[in-house]
Amino acid sequence: MTKRVSPWPGRRQGAVSLTFDDGAASQLELAVPMLNELALRGTFYLNPKEGFEGKLAPWKDVAAAGHELGNHTVSHPCAANNVAAAAGHARRGRGENRRRTLEEMTLDEMEADIVEASRRIRALVPEQGAISFAYPCYQSFVGRGVSRQSYVPLVARHCIAGRGVGEKPVANDPVYCDLAYVWGWRCERMRGAELVGLAESAVADGRWAVLVFHGIHEGHLPIGERDLAELCSYLARQRERVWTAPVARVAEQLLAWRE
Numbered sequence: 453m454t455k456r457v458s459p460w461p462g463r464r465q466g467a468v469s470l471t472f473d474d475g476a477a478s479q480l481e482l483a484v485p486m487l488n489e490l491a492l493r494g495t496f497y498l499n500p501k502e503g504f505e506g507k508l509a510p511w512k513d514v515a516a517a518g519h520e521l522g523n524h525t526v527s528h529p530c531a532a533n534n535v536a537a538a539a540g541h542a543r544r545g546r547g548e549n550r551r552r553t554l555e556e557m558t559l560d561e562m563e564a565d566i567v568e569a570s571r572r573i574r575a576l577v578p579e580q581g582a583i584s585f586a587y588p589c590y591q592s593f594v595g596r597g598v599s600r601q602s603y604v605p606l607v608a609r610h611c612i613a614g615r616g617v618g619e620k621p622v623a624n625d626p627v628y629c630d631l632a633y634v635w636g637w638r639c640e641r642m643r644g645a646e647l648v649g650l651a652e653s654a655v656a657d658g659r660w661a662v663l664v665f666h667g668i669h670e671g672h673l674p675i676g677e678r679d680l681a682e683l684c685s686y687l688a689r690q691r692e693r694v695w696t697a698p699v700a701r702v703a704e705q706l707l708a709w710r711e
């Protein structure tokens with residue numbers, strides 16, 4: 453049954469979540485001040501590894517400003533193909549420091565990692581409410597071949613929502629989308645006008661766009677600072693029509709609306 457009442461607060465037309473992965477320094481330097489200036493709130497997916505209390509301390513202010521600090525696992529496990537590509541052929545499959553791969557992991561190990569990452573984020577920012585999850589490398593399985601299994605049910609059990617990857621321009625339908633595997637759009641190297649067009653297409657359909665960023669003007673899967681600024685100023689100008697909110701807040705809204 454399709455609901456007639458808009459799922460979005462204040463009768464807005466659609467929703468947008470700005471998400472940033474891996475705790476890149478450029479996010480603290482550029483993205484957070486940009487969002488704060490325009491009173492927009494995003495989700496920052498972190499890996500609280502050993503020593504996280506010190507290393508992630510700057511993120512406490514980000515949470516205090518109303519942004520979500522999300523769960524991206526402690527160990528950021530990815531498929532063997534990704535890990536081999538990152539390590540280079542010379543070190544592939546060798547050495548004590550070799551990163552574990554999803555093919556080697558069990559569901560119990562994955563569950564322990566997800567639970568521990570949420571525990572650490574809560575230790576860092578106890579005042580934060582529900583936490584959403586982002587699948588490292590957008591992958592949602594453990595094992596290989598006939599023993600391969602989805603770990604989406606673990607995310608459904610332990611987090612309010614999980615952000616995976618979906619095809620552009622199909623945004624999340626408020627009625628039908630699976631909150632445990634919300635579709636995110638990879639936005640690296642996109643131009644500002646393209647980002648605005650994507651967000652606008654989702655909003656025009658009454659849907660929820662989840663945009664994924666990594667480094668801002670640097671490093672890994674970058675987005676240009678001016679391009680991100682163009683998107684953010686559009687979202688700020690359109691705030692009466694477009695609800696820009698962290699993933700966990702949108703998930704809470706949809707859960708309440710779907711009841």
Ligand SMILES: [Zn+2]
Binds near residue numbers: 588
């Ligand atoms: Zn990541």
